[in-house]
Amino acid sequence: MLDGFAQEGLSDVWTPVAMSREVRGKPLGLTLAGERIVLFRDGRGTLAALKDQCPHRGVKLSLGKVGADGCLECPFHGWRFSASGSCTNIPLNALPEEKRQRYAVTAFAVRERGGFIWLYTRPGGEAPDEPYVPEALEKPGVHVGFYAETWNAHWTRAMENMLDSPHLPFVHQRTIGRALRRRMKPESTMEVELEHTPTGFRTHSSMDGVPPQGSLDWLRPNGMRLNIPIPGRLMQLHMWCIPVDANHTRMLLASARDFVHMQPLAALVDRYNTRILHEDRAIVESSHPVEAPPVSEERSVATDRATLAFRRWYHERKKQVTRGAPDEPAATPLAV
Incomplete structure (x- = not known):
């Protein structure tokens, strides 16, 4: 270690x-x-x-x-x-x-x-298992666009942002949160559901009883997959938050789709995806403290369910390392 x-x-x-x-x-x-x-x-x-x-x-x-x-x-x-x-x-x-x-x-x-x-x-050069690689990244006929940049932020803050649905109508009101923003009323409420998966969890968000559109997966420990619903088509955004040091995180983006393969339209779609990423950056980089603190040290609400599940996992894992305890099994349920 x-x-x-x-x-x-x-x-x-x-x-x-x-x-x-x-x-x-x-x-x-x-x-x-x-x-x-x-x-x-x-x-x-x-x-x-x-x-x-x-x-x-x-x-x-x-x-x-x-x-x-x-x-x-x-x-x-x-x-x-x-x-x-x-x-x-x-x-x-x-x-x-x-x-x-x-x-x-x-x-x-x-x-x-x-x-x-x-x-x-x-x-040591050996591993007990193989990495989980999202299927879309290796699927024939799927175009994958890659992009990387470094943020001035701790990886936990970046990861929580990627798992957070309530910020969409505010941070992304001109892009992927536009439709949600238009439907939102002063009395609107959001329900965040979470189900455990072998790779972490999947979360669905619905507002005012309208069925959720798409889903979001946490790919433990530092990955996210956004499943965008397009009838008869595949569209997924993958993001990994790679810790460089305590104050910097390298963001690795892979957007996968089985349509719009040809340039210059493909370039326009990929540019749109990076625009979404840039909308998040300034917000995340302003977080204080830099590292996501324990759950009790910030005020949270019901719509924070997914990010709190990640935060509990992160701090419990750090405690296990401090105690010298063995790592948790991959399928251990998260407290939510």
Whole structure:
């Protein structure tokens, strides 16, 4: 376990960390929950993930290069590391293989699916299961548009925003909340329902007794899927809130649809989706305190049911890490 992952409640989980297209010939350095990670492709194009810190003098391996043998070379003294993290060569030093094993770099399990690179946040290069990848991202005939940007916010505030329905007629009154805004009256009420799923929960919101239009899924720990109802069509927005550090979150957006594939219409639809994201940004970045506090420290109401379920999960998970307790099973019900 690395301290940064534990402090953010993200130890021993799968999370996307980058788009596949971001890792090509050169290594990619990134920060995940305060921990430095380097992604690179070996000689066959297979992805690898290591701690972005040479064990020799602590420099970033991401500043180095990948050799013809698929090993990552440190830019400082030329030490070389394989995809498994083992040290394969230390120039100017005649060390046998058994001694070089002492100079290995921490490796992480990594997968490339659905246009994203997924990393398992337990050091060691192995994972007990596979990441949950939304079906639409790998479904034939579906156009997936990708976008990423970094917010000045803690990932929990960004995640709660993505699970929150009551803000739609206010923050998004000119886009996806327009219809809701038009129907809303001074005496209107909203009912928020929540059902548990193997990947987290699904929430439905209805106003004034009108059946809910679409649904929203929490993809534990840091993902969201908005299911937009279009008869005979598939339209989903996926968002992952990737913690960079205590004050920054990288937002990874994947919009999936089985219509409007051709440019320039496809570009217009994708631009509309990023517009929705930008409507949220300034609001979320203004949150104080930066990290979502325990439930009792802010005033909440019935329409906060989904966000409170996430918040309880997050703080309970952090407590478990502090106590050294094992992680909860994937299907453990959430208190709501």
